[in-house]
Amino acid sequence: MENTQQPIISIKNLRKNYGEKQVLKGINLDIYPGQVIGYIGPNGAGKSTTVKILTGLISEFEGDVFMYDQNIKDDIISIKSQIGYVPENAEIYDVLTPLEYLDFIGKLYGMEEDEIATRATKLLTAFGIGANADQRMDTFSKGMRQKVLLISGIIHNPKIIILDEPLSGLDANAVIMVKELISLMAKEGKTIFYCSHMMDVVEKVSDRILLINNGEIVANGTFEELKAGGDQTLEKIFAKLTGKEEGNKDAADVLSALN
Numbered sequence: 001m002e003n004t005q006q007p008i009i010s011i012k013n014l015r016k017n018y019g020e021k022q023v024l025k026g027i028n029l030d031i032y033p034g035q036v037i038g039y040i041g042p043n044g045a046g047k048s049t050t051v052k053i054l055t056g057l058i059s060e061f062e063g064d065v066f067m068y069d070q071n072i073k074d075d076i077i078s079i080k081s082q083i084g085y086v087p088e089n090a091e092i093y094d095v096l097t098p099l100e101y102l103d104f105i106g107k108l109y110g111m112e113e114d115e116i117a118t119r120a121t122k123l124l125t126a127f128g129i130g131a132n133a134d135q136r137m138d139t140f141s142k143g144m145r146q147k148v149l150l151i152s153g154i155i156h157n158p159k160i161i162i163l164d165e166p167l168s169g170l171d172a173n174a175v176i177m178v179k180e181l182i183s184l185m186a187k188e189g190k191t192i193f194y195c196s197h198m199m200d201v202v203e204k205v206s207d208r209i210l211l212i213n214n215g216e217i218v219a220n221g222t223f224e225e226l227k228a229g230g231d232q233t234l235e236k237i238f239a240k241l242t243g244k245e246e247g248n249k250d251a252a253d254v255l256s257a258l259n
C-alpha cells in the first residue's frame, strides 16, 4: 500500500567510509510514523554504523538524513532530544540506583524532576523491577540492567525509538512484554527502528524488514513480501540473501578445525 504520509525519517544516499573501507554504500529509506522497521544483517554489515549516524554519534558521513523534516546535520542536538535510543552495549553508571540514573537521564532530556520520578517509578514497576528502584545497580543481573536501559530510552516519551538488540539478556516474560510494547507504541503512532539478530522476533514485530549486507540494502519489504521468494522463515531468507543458502557448513568447519 502506498504511504501518503510524510516520512518521519528519510535517509538519502547514506554513505560511510572508514579509511578505504566502504561500510555504507548508499542507503535510501523512507520511514513513516507508526512503522516498526526491523533492520537485520550479518555481523559487520553496517547496522550499528547506520544507527550511530541516526542517533548523532557519528557526524561524518555522506548523504543526508532527515528526521522530523529537519536535516540532522543542521541541529542534531534538538533532534537527539526527540529520539529514544537503546544502544547495544551501553555502560550504565552502576554505582547509581535506577531512580538516580533515570533522574540523570530525564534531566538530560529536559524533563521536570517530579515528572521523572513519577514516570520512572511507574516504568520500573511495569518492567517488574519496582522493588529494586533504590538499589545500587552494581548488584543487578544483566537482564535487570537491560530493563533500566530500555526505560532510559523511552522515559521522555519520544516519537522515534531506536533499539539496537534491546532484548539481550531479557527473560522470556520480559521478551514477550517488550514485543507487545513495541506493537502498542507503534499503534500509538511511534516509529520504531529495531536492529536485531533475533529473526523470530523481527519477523513478528516488524511492518517492514530491511536486510543489509556489505553496506547495501539487499531486501526491503514486509515479511509476507519477503516470503514470496519461496522461503517461509526469515532465517532462511536471511541465509539465502547473505550467501549461506547451501546450508551452513561453517559449524562443521569449526569442528574440523579442532580435529
Ligand SMILES: Nc1ncnc2c1ncn2[C@@H]1O[C@H](COP(=O)(O)OP(=O)(O)OP(=O)(O)O)[C@@H](O)[C@H]1O
Pocket: 018, 023, 041, 042, 043, 044, 045, 046, 047, 048, 049, 050
Ligand atoms: N570505528 C571504526 N573504525 C573502522 N572500522 C569500523 C569502525 N566501526 C565499524 N567498523 C567496520 O564497519 C563495518 C560495519 O560495522 P557495524 O558495527 O556497523 O556492523 P553491524 O552490522 O552492526 O555488526 P554486528 O551485527 O556485528 O553488530 C565492519 O566491517 C566494522 O569492522
